[in-house]
Amino acid sequence: xxxxxxxxxxxxxxxxxxxxxxxxxxxxxxxxxxxxxxxxxxxxxxxxxxxxxxxxxxxxxxxxxxxxxxxxxxxxxxxxxxxxxxxxxxxxxxxxxxxxxxxxxxxxxxxxxxxxxxxxxxxxxxxxxxxxxxxxxxxxxxxxxxxxxxxxxxxxxxxxxxxxxxxxxxxxxxxxxxxxxxxxxxxxxxxxxxxxxxxxxxxxxxxxxxxxxxxxxxxxxxxxxxxxxxxxxxxxxxxxxxxxxxxxxxxxxxxxxxxxxxxxxxxxxxxxxxxxxxxxxxxxxxxxxxxxxxxxxxxxxxxxxxxxxxxxxxxxxxxxxxxxxxxxxxxxxxxxxxxxxxxxxxxxxxxxxxxxxxxxxxxxxxxxxxxxxxxxxxxxxxxxxxxxxxxxxxxxxxxxxxxxxxxxxxxxxxxxxxxxxxxxxxxxxxxxxxxxxxxxx
Amino acid sequence: xxxxxxxxxxxxxxxxxxxxxxxxxxxxxxxxxxxxxxxxxxxxxxxxxxxxxxxxxxxxxxxxxxxxxxxxxxxxxxxxxxxxxxxxxxxxxxxxxxxxxxxxxxxxxxxxxxxxxxxxxxxxxxxxxxxxxxxxxxxxxxxxxxxxxxxxxxxxxxxxxxxxxxxxxxxxxxxxxxxxxxxxxxxxxxxxxxxxxxxxxxxxxxxxxxxxxxxxxxxxxxxxxxxxxxxxxxxxxxxxxxxxxxxxxxxxxxxxxxxxxxxxxxxxxxxxxxxxxxxxxxxxxxxxxxxxxxxxxxxxxxxxxxxxxxxxxxxxxxxxxxxxxxxxxxxxxxxxxxxxxxxxxxxxxxxxxxxxxxxxxxxxxxxxxxxxxxxxxxxxxxxxxxxxxxxxxxxxxxxxxxxxxxxxxxxxxxxxxxxxxxxxxxxxxxxxxxxxxxxxx
Numbered sequence: 114x115x116x117x118x119x120x121x122x123x124x125x126x127x128x129x130x131x132x133x134x135x136x137x138x139x140x141x142x143x144x145x146x147x148x149x150x151x152x153x154x155x156x157x158x159x160x161x162x163x164x165x166x167x168x169x170x171x172x173x174x175x176x177x178x179x180x181x182x183x184x185x186x187x188x189x190x191x192x193x194x195x196x197x198x199x200x201x202x203x204x205x206x207x208x209x210x211x212x213x214x215x216x217x218x219x220x221x222x223x224x225x226x227x228x229x230x231x232x233x234x235x236x237x238x239x240x241x242x243x244x245x246x247x248x249x250x251x252x253x254x255x256x257x258x259x260x261x262x263x264x265x266x267x268x269x270x271x272x273x274x275x276x277x278x279x280x281x282x283x284x285x286x287x288x289x290x291x292x293x294x295x296x297x298x299x300x301x302x303x304x305x306x307x308x309x310x311x312x313x314x315x316x317x318x319x320x321x322x323x324x325x326x327x328x329x330x331x332x333x334x335x336x337x338x339x340x341x342x343x344x345x346x347x348x349x350x351x352x353x354x355x356x357x358x359x360x361x362x363x364x365x366x367x368x369x370x371x372x373x374x375x376x377x378x379x380x381x382x383x384x385x386x387x388x389x390x391x392x393x394x395x396x397x398x399x400x401x402x403x404x405x406x407x408x409x410x411x412x413x414x415x416x417x418x419x420x421x422x423x424x425x426x427x428x429x430x431x432x433x434x435x436x437x438x439x440x441x442x443x444x445x446x447x448x449x450x451x452x453x454x455x456x457x458x459x460x461x462x463x464x465x466x467x468x469x470x471x472x473x474x475x476x477x478x479x480x481x482x483x484x485x486x487x488x489x490x491x492x493x494x495x496x497x498x499x500x501x502x503x504x505x506x507x508x509x510x511x512x513x514x515x516x517x518x519x520x521x522x523x524x525x526x527x528x529x530x531x532x533x534x535x536x537x538x539x540x541x542x543x544x545x546x547x548x549x550x551x552x553x554x
Numbered sequence: 555x556x557x558x559x560x561x562x563x564x565x566x567x568x569x570x571x572x573x574x575x576x577x578x579x580x581x582x583x584x585x586x587x588x589x590x591x592x593x594x595x596x597x598x599x600x601x602x603x604x605x606x607x608x609x610x611x612x613x614x615x616x617x618x619x620x621x622x623x624x625x626x627x628x629x630x631x632x633x634x635x636x637x638x639x640x641x642x643x644x645x646x647x648x649x650x651x652x653x654x655x656x657x658x659x660x661x662x663x664x665x666x667x668x669x670x671x672x673x674x675x676x677x678x679x680x681x682x683x684x685x686x687x688x689x690x691x692x693x694x695x696x697x698x699x700x701x702x703x704x705x706x707x708x709x710x711x712x713x714x715x716x717x718x719x720x721x722x723x724x725x726x727x728x729x730x731x732x733x734x735x736x737x738x739x740x741x742x743x744x745x746x747x748x749x750x751x752x753x754x755x756x757x758x759x760x761x762x763x764x765x766x767x768x769x770x771x772x773x774x775x776x777x778x779x780x781x782x783x784x785x786x787x788x789x790x791x792x793x794x795x796x797x798x799x800x801x802x803x804x805x806x807x808x809x810x811x812x813x814x815x816x817x818x819x820x821x822x823x824x825x826x827x828x829x830x831x832x833x834x835x836x837x838x839x840x841x842x843x844x845x846x847x848x849x850x851x852x853x854x855x856x857x858x859x860x861x862x863x864x865x866x867x868x869x870x871x872x873x874x875x876x877x878x879x880x881x882x883x884x885x886x887x888x889x890x891x892x893x894x895x896x897x898x899x900x901x902x903x904x905x906x907x908x909x910x911x912x913x914x915x916x917x918x919x920x921x922x923x924x925x926x927x928x929x930x931x932x933x934x935x936x937x938x939x940x941x942x943x944x945x946x947x948x949x950x951x952x953x954x955x956x957x958x959x960x961x962x963x964x965x966x967x968x969x970x971x972x973x974x975x976x977x978x979x980x981x982x983x984x985x986x987x988x989x990x991x992x993x994x995x
Binding site for chain 2: 184185186187188189190191193209213214218221222223228229230342343346347349474476477478479480489493494495497498501502504505507508509511512
């Protein structure tokens, strides 16, 4: 499942392919080393490891699942509930916040941490995925993506530079590059083109990231000043405009692309490693329609060539078995809307697979959803009542299942960390997966 | 605003009209005196008074607002949040629970308190209002209402006797009679007909209530037994079937009808008082389209003839100013879906009237919704963020405003009780209403 043991921090010594060498040379080595970030792995078992990611807003024990607050809120839940369930790092989305309420507005209101009331570690995705999946009439060129908003039809340009300005305004601890997304299981040529463009966009992201570090952010626009505030409102003009322009300490994560083509994935990693002194690396373009076997194979390909000193973030993957399989393949961070989206749909994660709470067999079932689960749904309510809430289309049902599913993923990662610490991860993950798959649909 | 002071418990000595005398004679005096119920008023100021309503599930300080858990859940909120906001007695709806999941099912699952996880005082409305407003193809006769379910088109009969069996199965502390509802502002003849029928239905409710007290509830049906439970589920067969059939201690409340016709309201009260030894009395058929002046006038009419020993419950009225005006007119209990329904719509109650949170002027407003309010919305978030949640159609927005509005009504009643205790209610309510109306729309 992984290459022979390497010293943490050491770059793989595997011989580079021609494409990899070409890409590794095409990007200059830079020294963007944001302060306040570190990652330390420990307790390795195979490719899996425990770890600690330190950010300016605190530390996260890994492997960790990051709840998704797409629009600055986790659907149906409060941040207090998310923290109570064990969430330590959350993710938000630059595309959505750029369109509404606007990244400058979020910055004027104190930044994303203050706006969303989350004082812990936070990551923003660039929103590249949303531009490609939600926006209308998009035109992709080397410059970036021109698209029509899915909200009001207005036209926007999403370039690597624009995305950096947006994510610098939002102020999350970890920010993602803009990458080019293509349909899952695309052929080699298309996958290679998008992967190489993503590398070029990474370089432009890095350059703009560093420029903002040096020059500061643009001044807050006139629309944020007292001139246009309704009478009686507190001022949004910063007390110290110069200090406010200084970009917060942030780490830019590159994204490995290459579809389901092993050689492209390896080339993407080589290109990324040649292009900067990164604090972490993400694997994108998976869980987009390919088979689970293909996804796991790509994780193994990437794991073999990504330095173990870097935290690895698998984007958009969050079904329980994929998390455990990901940890086995060296993944440290995950995010996905699955727990809240499945919860809204009435589907609950359990150690014995997924359960659809609307099923008639729950009508008289006074047992909790999951015996021993500490979430409010399982400690306070029985299946009969939760089913009633769903059948009666009551909002509390959505809340309870979303919180349960989130708790289930966070608990699973907590148990994985404990197993790693105790040296029993291989056995733990074998039996966890066997039980989950025996009961699942 | 009220008749001269009377000794609590003493029935009004005002001379009865012919209609009142006729109705008072038509119903036999009975001695249905459920245990575990009491009401004690104190600190009277004009018609207003503090009080304490004791039920088998605890005491409620009055005047009190009862949050509405129509289908066994308060829309968008958890019972913990409702209790945290100061809710002490909640209301549920027999019509909705009869149709889904079924009153027998609720009883088999431990009764409504256990089902909905509310261990405090609880009231069920008969659902008469819902039969008249939601059900399809209804036929009203002296026997009751035959209607088609708004859910699945099935046919049902809602008679006074059936409603008592349903509410006895659900097991709330206070249960309401079935009454006949007609359009607001109906003419005298129609209002009189419905009021008189409601009195006849009250007598049938009382007789069936007493019969169930004596004979016990019907045995749990076959559909609740192990014979039809999916394998592996815990049994729903009661450990002691005989004890389970004993009806819980409950109080049946009659409902005053009569539209906006003072003489009908007085006759309705006389008929009710002649028909039983009630533990409380409700005023129905208001807030259904008539002017506020008409509603307040009817409260004064009823207040003058209802013994002060009885707690008075004004049904379906829950806008902030109506609560304060109601307390001034001797009302002790209120319920309404307004706080949660308005909250879902983006409308917030404030001491300065209603506020629509979607308004553009809140876009940059970092102040809490209500300065000094202790609810989670006001202590944790600013208007700019809550507006964002509504504009972005995020569920957390609905939750926060529903909880704020509920807190606002509960706080208003708490402040009213404090003013009554302190002897300053008249001045407090004058200035409260003046401020609310000066800012309101």
